[in-house]
Amino acid sequence: MKLFLIVFFFLCNLLPSKEVTKATGYEVGDFATDFKLKNVDGKMVSLADYKDAKGFILVFTCNECPYALLYEDRIIELHNKFANKGYPVIAINANDAVKSPDDSYEKIQKRAKSKKFPFPYLFDETQEVTKTYGATNTPHNFVLQKEDGKYKVSYIGAIDDNSRDAAKAKKKYIEDAVNALIEGKPVPTTKTKAIGCTIKWKS
Amino acid sequence: MPIYEKKQNMHKILIFVGLFLIIRIATAQDIALIKIADLEKILEEKSEKVKVINFWATWCKPCVAEMPQFEALKANKEFQNVEILLVSVDFAQDVEKVKRFITKRQLKNKVVLLNETDANSWIDRVEPTWGGAIPATLLIDGRTNRRLFLEKEFHQNELEEVVRKFINQQ
Numbered sequence: 001m002k003l004f005l006i007v008f009f010f011l012c013n014l015l016p017s018k019e020v021t022k023a024t025g026y027e028v029g030d031f032a033t034d035f036k037l038k039n040v041d042g043k044m045v046s047l048a049d050y051k052d053a054k055g056f057i058l059v060f061t062c063n064e065c066p067y068a069l070l071y072e073d074r075i076i077e078l079h080n081k082f083a084n085k086g087y088p089v090i091a092i093n094a095n096d097a098v099k100s101p102d103d104s105y106e107k108i109q110k111r112a113k114s115k116k117f118p119f120p121y122l123f124d125e126t127q128e129v130t131k132t133y134g135a136t137n138t139p140h141n142f143v144l145q146k147e148d149g150k151y152k153v154s155y156i157g158a159i160d161d162n163s164r165d166a167a168k169a170k171k172k173y174i175e176d177a178v179n180a181l182i183e184g185k186p187v188p189t190t191k192t193k194a195i196g197c198t199i200k201w202k203s
Numbered sequence: 204m205p206i207y208e209k210k211q212n213m214h215k216i217l218i219f220v221g222l223f224l225i226i227r228i229a230t231a232q233d234i235a236l237i238k239i240a241d242l243e244k245i246l247e248e249k250s251e252k253v254k255v256i257n258f259w260a261t262w263c264k265p266c267v268a269e270m271p272q273f274e275a276l277k278a279n280k281e282f283q284n285v286e287i288l289l290v291s292v293d294f295a296q297d298v299e300k301v302k303r304f305i306t307k308r309q310l311k312n313k314v315v316l317l318n319e320t321d322a323n324s325w326i327d328r329v330e331p332t333w334g335g336a337i338p339a340t341l342l343i344d345g346r347t348n349r350r351l352f353l354e355k356e357f358h359q360n361e362l363e364e365v366v367r368k369f370i371n372q373q
Contacts, residue, residue, distance in 0.1 A: 137336035192323040198336040
């Protein structure tokens with residue numbers, strides 16, 4: 001048994017080391033868990049609170065990442081476009097407030113106020129929700145579709161294909177995904193990658 | 204002070220200022236804007252060296268924080284067989300900002316700017332397991348194409364340890 005364990009650990013060391021704090025996270029098609037997090041207005045928010053929602057645009061973001069900031073206005077637009085069609089935005093601050101002081105509860109309250117976010121901006125103090133969903137960088141987005149009271153992950157990735165300039169974006173991944181869900185069609189692109197800031201995890 | 208001594212001092216000062224300017228200009232490297240196909244060529248090119256390729260941006264705080272480690276690696280004689288390339292993923296419009304950064308920090312390492320907008324189209328071509336967060340560093344053995352990808356920030360002196368370990372695994 002001892003020998004077996006030694007061999008086992010030896011083999012583990014041979015595996016390519018990927019020293020990332022990566023929880024397993026969701027893949028497209030998985031059912032996502034609900035959560036209960038504190039909003040900037042002090043009230044707790046859960047997916048279950050949205051009785052009439054058909055789904056959600058979940059945005060893991062932060063206050064300090066220039067890429068996240070570049071997308072703020074586009075996230076507001078997404079909410080204004082899709083909330084009344086049953087797909088509201090919920091933003092979750094993914095960073096640890098100790099590692100990233102700009103992402104403290106007070107700072108995210110300020111940000112939500114100055115940008116007049118029309119959606120909740122939640123404080124994931126333990127980072128459990130961020131970890132469970134498998135967000136790795138900011139902004140990292142998940143489109144959820146309600147199915148029999150459960151939340152099916154229908155899209156994971158970027159908002160569009162041009163972080164710098166919304167006007168030059170050729171592919172609007174989230175818009176296309178939500179429009180497809182509204183029309184009952186398959187989501188055209190279900191997973192994309194984007195450059196972003198690493199999530200500042202609690203040590 | 205005799206007048207000729209004053210003149211000599213003037214000369215010395217002028218020579219010093221001139222040298223200083225030459226050094227400043229020499230360190231202000233011109234950076235190439237490359238496409239993903241160019242980068243792939245660099246990654247795949249056979250070489251006797253170990254390649255250390257770091258993905259960073261001027262706006263990325265942890266990237267900037269670990270930059271001195273890449274400079275120290277270049278200066279360290281132990282790693283003479285290591286070739287470092289800093290790939291900036293700053294927007295191409297911000298190339299002057301990148302140049303100013305290089306000059307200000309007196310970076311000796313070679314820097315290129317990856318001139319691509321649609322990250323989803325090229326991230327997997329660098330490394331399929333990369334989620335897209337920076338800093339990220341790719342180590343490649345130029346002879347065998349053995350690779351190690353690290354999507355993380357290096358803490359103090361960690362880079363040298365990582366590179367040393369990678370070389371010793373040959």
